[in-house]
Amino acid sequence: MSLNRINRGFAFLAFLVFLIFFIFAMTLNSSVSAWHPADPECSDPACVDPARSGAQKAFDFVCAMANNDFAGADSMCMTAMRKALGKSGTAKLWEALTSSMGFPKAMPADAAFRILDWTPVVQKVTSEGKKEISVTVSDVYPFPLKCMTIVRGTFEKGDVDFTVVTVDQGSGDIESNAADIEKSDGFTNSGVGAFFWRPVPAAPASQSEETPPPSYADAASFIEKDFRVGPQADLDGTLTLPKNLTRPFPAVVLVHGSGAHDRDETIMGNKPFRDIAHGLASMGIAVLRYEKRTYGRPAQSTVLASTMTLDTETVDDAADAMVRLSEHPSIDPDRIWLLGHSLGGYAAPRIVKRAMDRDGNCAGVVLMAAASLPLETAILRQYAYIFDICNAISDPSGETGNAEKTIPGNQDSGWTEEQKNHISGLMEAVALVRGRELAIDPPPAHKLPLAIPAAYWLNLRNYRPANELAGFDLPVLLLAGEKDYQVTSRDVAGWLAALKWKNNYRVVTVPEVGHTFIPSGPGAGSPADYEVRGNVDFRAVKAIANFILER
Known part of the structure; x- marks a missing residue:
């Protein structure tokens, strides 16, 4: 039998084991933030809770394999997991991994691995007998408590993500501690219940370096500060503030398009949101950008996949960002704008309503390549x-x-x-x-x-963003790219059909740019436009600044 076939067999075994147990790790939300075991000792009470302990166990498990302590790794597994893996199971799986990805680039393993994200998982049975998955945990954790953790390691041939599910049965009697928790036959003890790995796709060599900041951004005219957003303040963000100008400032919250985006909305080395933030801040407008939940909380997004909606993916976090920003001493709470790009613009009416429901404020909306059609x-x-x-x-x-x-x-x-x-x-x-x-x-x-x-x-279903936006008495700037084949003139027409009875909107079409507003030359738009390196066209940034500062 060939080595490749053996490797594929072990990889399949790891994946099969994960599938057996993964059903017990489905969840709806998370109330914790990412954490690295190497960080200084945390004083927050969450640092000593059982779920956090599960993240540490996952990290230790991966490091044990990397340090060739396979007996130690095996001992960390639950009984059912050890039976599924068989004799020397973790050693064989690690051999299959290193044969394709090489060895960790740093030793001891702690230096080559870090926790990307973790989320507790609680499975309950309601009084009506309906199964529910939740991670909204009370002061006393129910047991068995499951935790999903993603650990990233740097290997000779690239990065690898390990998804590890740990189970903590607790020290007391399960029936009395958690009568509403569904017990599962496979979970007969505590430890690692499932794990699998996947190589992290490497960026093409031509796109491995980020595009430099735009020439229209004056780095000396603004400062940047960390700013956390999300209902649980579990997403990292950056607040860009003008310098040497009279406070408070008008501000804009940037909301991503579809996909798992970082705060810069990085794609193929280009950073559209960074360009917009630095450009607007250079003209006296503060900007908040943050990691999208599907990027900043990968473990949570994995277990949320089957129940995720536009609200949990985008709306809730964006509305929270607007409310939190209004409380910042350098920001004028009556001049906070929402800029939605692509899907973020499609979601804009819901975001505005959600923010207002929380006593937030919205001064106006910028729709940047925003779809209005279903x-x-x-x-x-x-x-x-x-x-x-x-x-x-x-x-x-x-x-x-x-x-x-x-x-x-x-x-x-x-x-x-x-x-x-x-x-x-x-x-x-x-x-x-x-x-x-x-x-x-x-x-x-x-x-x-x-x-x-x-x-x-x-x-x-039945969501009509243009009609809902028309229900607000807000100024609206519609930005369209002449070469955009993803959001076209039909979408612009959809917005205008709903806004035509108002006199507080403006439409700006930027020539020779596509969906990201990065110039790509004349001709029809195509997916190849994404490969063109550059910055957001200054005409788009200037149009945004003018529209905001005029009001």
Whole structure:
């Protein structure tokens, strides 16, 4: 048997073990922040709770394998885990990993590994007998308590993420300590209940270095401070403040587009949100940007995947950021603006409402390449554009439920059977999103557009962002990229149809830029535009500053 086949076998075994136990780690939320065992001793009470102890156990488990202490690693596993792995299980799995990724780049292992994120997991049974997954824990933790931890290690051939689930049965009687906790046959003791690893995709060599800051940003004119956001203050952020100007300042909260983004919305080495923050701060406007939850809390996002919605992914954190920013002594609470890029703009009306429900304030909204059409329509049209679909494909409109629209194309585009099949499958997925069965008997995520789970789509049902935004008496700046094929003139028209009765909006179209507003030259937009290195076009930043400072 070849070594590659052996390695694949061990990798599959690790993944299978994880699947057996992963169901016990599903959750809805988290109330803790990321932590590294090497940090100075923490004085916060959370530092000594059982869930935090689970993160330490996960870290110790990975380090034991890296230090070739496989007997120690095996002893940290639960009985069911040891049985599943078999004799010398962790040693064989580690051999499979190092044969493909090399060895840790630093020893002892503590220097090569760090905890990215961790989240406690509690599974309960309600009085009605319904199973619920939660991490909202009270002062007394119920048992068994599970904790999911992501540990990142640096190896000779790249980084590797280890996902580890630990279980703490507690020291007392399980029945009396947690009668509402569903006991699972596999969990007969405490320790590591599941783990698997995956290599972290490396950025292309041409994109490994970040684009330098824009020339229009004057680094001497602003300072940057740490600023935490989120209902549990568990997301890192950066507040960029002008210097040598009269306080308090007007301010803008930047909200990301789709995907797991850092605070700079980094993509292919470019940093659009950094450019906007530094550019606006150079003109006297404070800017808050922060890690998106799906980026800053990867463990939580993993266990939240099946229940995540636009609210838990984006809206709640953005609204919290607006409220927290209003309490900062350097910020004018009556001049806090919301800038939503792409999906962030699509979510803007909900964010404004959520912030106001919490007694927050919003002075106005900047919609930067923001979709107004239903999300499933945008996804379908983007693929059609990319594939250059040429024959008219029926697209039942989500607006009326019976109108027929077509996806335009070029009859001579040379599209392939594979592309046609992909679009046909996507249209079937869109039909499921719009169908009645989505709420009655939700299909599995892999049958829905982009494998986004049913909970996310149900949360967007009947959501019409343009109509909701028109319900607020707020100034609105619509920024569009001339080459943007993801958010097009149809989306702009959707916003304008709802805002046309108002006199407090402005539309600015920037030539030769696409979805990220980074210049990419003349011609039609394409995915290749993302590979062009550059900064957000100054005309876009200037338009934002002018619109805010005029008010």
